Amino acid sequence: MSYLKTLTCALLAGMALGGFAASAGAGEYDGVTINILTRPGPVIAGRLAERGKEFEAATGAKVVVSEVPFAEIFQKIQTDWTTGTNSIDMGVFAAGWGVELAAAGLLEDLDPYVAKDAKLDINDIAPYFREFGQKIGGKTMMLMVDGDFQMVYYRTDVLKDAGLEPPKTWEEYVDVASKLNGKDMNGDGVADYGSCAFKKRNAQSYFAIQTVAAPFVQTKGTSQGFHFDNATMKPIVNNEAWKKAFELYKETGKYGPPEELNMDIGDIRALFKAGRCALVIDWGDPGPLQIEPDAAAINGKLYALAAVGTKEVLDRDTGKLVPVTKENAPYAIDGINYAPFAAFGGWAGAINAKADPKKKQAAYDFLSYMNQAAQSNVDVTLGWTGYNPYRLSQLSNIEPWVKAGFSKELAENYLGAINGALNNPNMASDFKIPGAQSYSGVVLDRELARYLAGEITVDEALANIEAGWEEITEDFGRDNQIKAQGLALGTGN
């Protein structure tokens, strides 16, 4: 008996040391290679590669992570899977992009895998990500490795010194930015910036504008949406609400770095880590990024706001802005309507339906391994991974965060902000219909960039977006899009 006990203990210890908790057994996938395509590392891709090595040691499956520029991920995967090339077994991309691939029958239904997976603990995944992020048409087609919301961050020390309160509305955001712009915020004697937002074209600017626009347009819960009239798929973009959002977004540029129009997320993160920004619009990453060694200037000083709202909202009948009331904005708090924007929806893994069955199982096991609390609860506390929390256990327990280097106050603020956004019934969903990438990443992005550059007026930009969105809707078929929009927002509530 003691021999058996020793053997059992040794086996368990070996598994624990290897960090492997997936259902797969050692050597089960010898000779299997899982080809994954995602964005360039170290963000997202880096941790996939590292965990891939652990997975290979435990199961024998070789994990190869290929990287392409952000703007090319979706197209590469779609081309590879539709043309029968099938060189990619698993794509890791925005949860919202999956719907177009699923509509073309390219994604493996993961429900049967999930049903047999005892380690996943799917109910620990926050409801929004479990039901909206991972599911398409009621079926689990993806597994999250990251949870995404755009939030506003503010420098507690800088605002306190100036006697200012964190902004509650976008007008206040601009006001605070204007008052802080030009102050030295990192002690290097150089004037710093009131607001930092990534405004480069073909980058992430089109997410930030939606973060600003959402509270102006969406007032009656997630299922209302803020891009289209869900019954007709007519765009609700050419109105005073989006106009106001465009104008405010452009105005933040007055108090930002001079090259902001040519700055993407990497440039902005370098700036705020150097202590040069009083207010920042970003995903969840600045929380853990500020505790990294190269962010000493802001360590523990960059606090998050779940959302910034507005006191005026869109009257959809007239297209005008009207003051917030209990009737037109039932979820408003103290007369301010908030609509935290689930920009991008989080990075999620999806498996090629046409891959070899053994590869599919191996790919699922790896995805499950990434997603399981044992791994992800560590990964989300590391800023460089690009992974933000999406499991309830990550959001309810500050211990792992404190262990990672957060102060207790910072961890409480950070998790509180994310929880606040996740629990908000008026949370705004990203595009999750066929053509999602074209609606936002092409048309919205281009016209916003032209407006920011002063090439066209805000009215022209909004009219062009309306026409461009209509064209995409017609191209995919209006009835199909109405159905897809219903599915997307119906499950998001």
Added chain:
Amino acid sequence: MSTASEIDGRPGYVPAGSSQSESWGEWIDRHSRTYFIAPAVVLILLFAIFPTFYSIVFALSRVKFTPSGLTFRFVWFQNFVKQFTGTEQAHFLGKLTGMSAAGWVFGLAVAAVTLWWLIRSIRKTTWVGMIGRTISAAAAIGIALLLGATLLSLNPWGTMLTTLFYVVVGCIIQFIIGTGLAFLCSQPITGKSFFRVIFFIPLMITPLGVGYAFKMIFDITKGPFQPFWEFIGLRDWAWSADVWAARWFVVLGDSWQWIPFIFICMLAALENVPKDHVEAAQVDGASSIQIFREIIWPQIVPVAVTVILIRMIEAFKIVDLPNIMTGGGPGIATESMSLHSFYLWRANDYGQSAAVAYLLLILTVVVCASFFNYVVYNQFRKARA
């Protein structure tokens, strides 16, 4: 290998008792030349002609991704028409509303001059020549009206005029500086070989590398010229956020890379000018300017116009520099037609991407063929005379 026919001297003759294999060999001998070049022809067909024709299918279709692969819905010229009148008009041509009086005057003046030139050509040009001249004239009038509606009406440009800006302005700058440097290096100065190598190096660098280098060099907050920008009071000014400055900086990067090409070609041309012609002029007391204008320039002008033509063809394809330096921004200010096509392709809009690529091909052919016919060819004719 000698064949039965050659031995006998009568084509097709098969001597008595010769086997079937001998006549087969003879047949192969007769056709061997065709078969030897066949692989090359097939390769050219596969790699050059087939993609060209296949892309026409894309340009005339809406392409969709389905589980069974790509599906094509034939839409005739919709992808092309969209660039001129549809939702893509502002992107491709620019904003055309509200044309100013100056714009109309300029556009109509160019149109009048061009039509006068076309009418005058009727008597001295062949029918084929007239077709070419009519196409050139139509392109000139179109571009003039477009310039009137955008540049002279303070409206933003589309990608077509941005491409022409890179071609025209870039080629002029590169030609003047490249020829100037070549002229200097053709003089008896010390360190001539060193300068030749130095001036030639940028051409060896990949355009992507040039793009990144220039993006970093001209970064006003972190780049090496940051103290300079601050000194001249431009600390808060960003070239990448200014429509015209961004275009000029792209031209700057492009010129840095391509001046060496002009330099090396013009240097070769200058060194081919017979020294005795120059010495004779010097003996006659001609000044340096006179020698250049009257002796050297007429002899190098055929090379000069050919170099400009080659550079123009290359300049129409500019894509790397604006993509890296500005991402086509601010707005669409630095987006060339190649980049426009690339962005459409990246968005999986293969139909429109192919249409823009064909429009670029047409523009390149019309502009370059016009330049060849009315400038290059004339210079060669003069040189021969």
